[in-house]
Amino acid sequence: MIALPKPRVKVVMSLFMIILGVLPKDLVMIGENLVIGTLLLLIYRIPLRAFVKQLKPIAFFMLFTFLFFPLYEGGHGWIKALQYSGRLLFVAQVLTFLFYRMGIVPFLQVLAELRLPSIFIELIMFTLRFMDVFRGEVRQMLLSLRSRGFYTGKWFQVKKYRVLGGLLGSLLLRSFQRSERIYLGMLSKGYKGERKAMKTEFVSTYEWLHGALWVGCVLCLFFVGGKQ
Amino acid sequence: MDIFRFNRVSYGFTKDKPILRDISFSIREGKKTAIVGANGAGKSTILFHLNGLYTQQQGDIFFRNQKLDKKLRKELYKHVGIVFQDPDDQLISLTVSDDIAFGPVQMELSATDVKARVEKYINLLGIEHLLTDNPSELSYGQKKHVTVAGVLAMETDVFILDEPMAFLDPYGKERMASILQLLQEQGKTVVVTTHDMQFVAEWAEDVIVIHQGQCLGTFQARDLFGRYDIMKQANLTLPPIVELMTAIWKGNKEEMPIRVEEAKKWLANII
Numbered sequence: 001m002i003a004l005p006k007p008r009v010k011v012v013m014s015l016f017m018i019i020l021g022v023l024p025k026d027l028v029m030i031g032e033n034l035v036i037g038t039l040l041l042l043i044y045r046i047p048l049r050a051f052v053k054q055l056k057p058i059a060f061f062m063l064f065t066f067l068f069f070p071l072y073e074g075g076h077g078w079i080k081a082l083q084y085s086g087r088l089l090f091v092a093q094v095l096t097f098l099f100y101r102m103g104i105v106p107f108l109q110v111l112a113e114l115r116l117p118s119i120f121i122e123l124i125m126f127t128l129r130f131m132d133v134f135r136g137e138v139r140q141m142l143l144s145l146r147s148r149g150f151y152t153g154k155w156f157q158v159k160k161y162r163v164l165g166g167l168l169g170s171l172l173l174r175s176f177q178r179s180e181r182i183y184l185g186m187l188s189k190g191y192k193g194e195r196k197a198m199k200t201e202f203v204s205t206y207e208w209l210h211g212a213l214w215v216g217c218v219l220c221l222f223f224v225g226g227k228q
Numbered sequence: 229m230d231i232f233r234f235n236r237v238s239y240g241f242t243k244d245k246p247i248l249r250d251i252s253f254s255i256r257e258g259k260k261t262a263i264v265g266a267n268g269a270g271k272s273t274i275l276f277h278l279n280g281l282y283t284q285q286q287g288d289i290f291f292r293n294q295k296l297d298k299k300l301r302k303e304l305y306k307h308v309g310i311v312f313q314d315p316d317d318q319l320i321s322l323t324v325s326d327d328i329a330f331g332p333v334q335m336e337l338s339a340t341d342v343k344a345r346v347e348k349y350i351n352l353l354g355i356e357h358l359l360t361d362n363p364s365e366l367s368y369g370q371k372k373h374v375t376v377a378g379v380l381a382m383e384t385d386v387f388i389l390d391e392p393m394a395f396l397d398p399y400g401k402e403r404m405a406s407i408l409q410l411l412q413e414q415g416k417t418v419v420v421t422t423h424d425m426q427f428v429a430e431w432a433e434d435v436i437v438i439h440q441g442q443c444l445g446t447f448q449a450r451d452l453f454g455r456y457d458i459m460k461q462a463n464l465t466l467p468p469i470v471e472l473m474t475a476i477w478k479g480n481k482e483e484m485p486i487r488v489e490e491a492k493k494w495l496a497n498i499i
Contacts, residue, residue: 103322103323103360104322105321105322105323105326125321125322128322129320129321129322132362132364133316133364135364136316136364178316178317181312181314181317182317182318182319182320184276184281184312184317185312185317185318185319185320186320186330187281187305188279188281188305188309188310188312188318189305189309189320189330189331189334189378189379189382190305190306190331190334190335190382191330191334192302192334
């Protein structure tokens, strides 16, 4: 079994593969990309369930293309639906490879190592953290409402809208206040508006070549396919 | 030697409602100081000034006899670590290990040192099994331990805890007490705010009493429990042991047991 490349190589090669993979319009090329994607999953022995997990959020969109394009564009619509779905499937394959045994934190770490603008990485991190805060506040407020006899099952009664309006307002205020306190927490640990990356892991030339091989395959297909 | 000195400090979110009013007191280096007072007295606001998070509107604050200016305030996090009352306010990252590493990374330590510190303090707090967990999904006690580990990992000279024992179970309190003990052994200055007067009796060397944004004085715990006027003014109550001993103690007030162990020993002797 071939070992998974180091996170930095994974991120760089995945980004290149995705960019090159969404460019072709030719169905044969898209099919060949899908073969490469399948090989990628097979060679690194990535479980099928990891791929199925990635597929879930895009399955609805793929279904939509098969319903919408044939109706909107007639016979040509099927080709367009196949194009969009094929590209999406390839992206899902590469993303499965990218995030297999790599969480969001190492991903952000790699982005920092690759010297992406700090603001970009922080936006992703704070958005994720804020979602946690927001979810926590919603949970607390719903519990508080339920403890006093308000049940979500009755949400669609008109008289409940006033309560829900109030809930939404105070939810935003509470989340905002919580975020302010979290910001204070960051300042207390010396945060100065820039998230410092920890020292980077050494990546050998062999590892980079390993990644380049996969990108090269997609790149070759792109040029060979383009000349046909 | 005083590590912190407040000289006629005032602070408020709005001008008509000051939180700290012309407050003056000192905190001694290497000592265990408790700041006590009723809810809304201004205890947490004082702690935020100690870490440089808030800037006083009037008066001066001195850190090791150096007046706190903008530059020093920005560097204060390297000397003073603070644990907030609510751990949810201090959990920043998406994994426990990343959260503990946050402070040391801001201090620009090498990756090896950061890793070593994370390992050291997760072992000390007994939270090795939580390393890859999302902090927001932990229990209150676990979150508190993660925030404490995060601040301990910064290895500052001063360690501040806002209500460290609040909402912890007996096991959590025991662990927190052992951490405070460890910090004392390392010669660190530890400042806590608390409502738990028995904890004050057991632990504190200096007790600063705050009432409505003003300092009513700095006392030894034993002296404070004899000052009923101060206790009443600050809405404080005697700890159960002191209350019991006050009722039955006939000897010299200065020798009256105020700690559980002292009281146990005395009672064992007379029974």
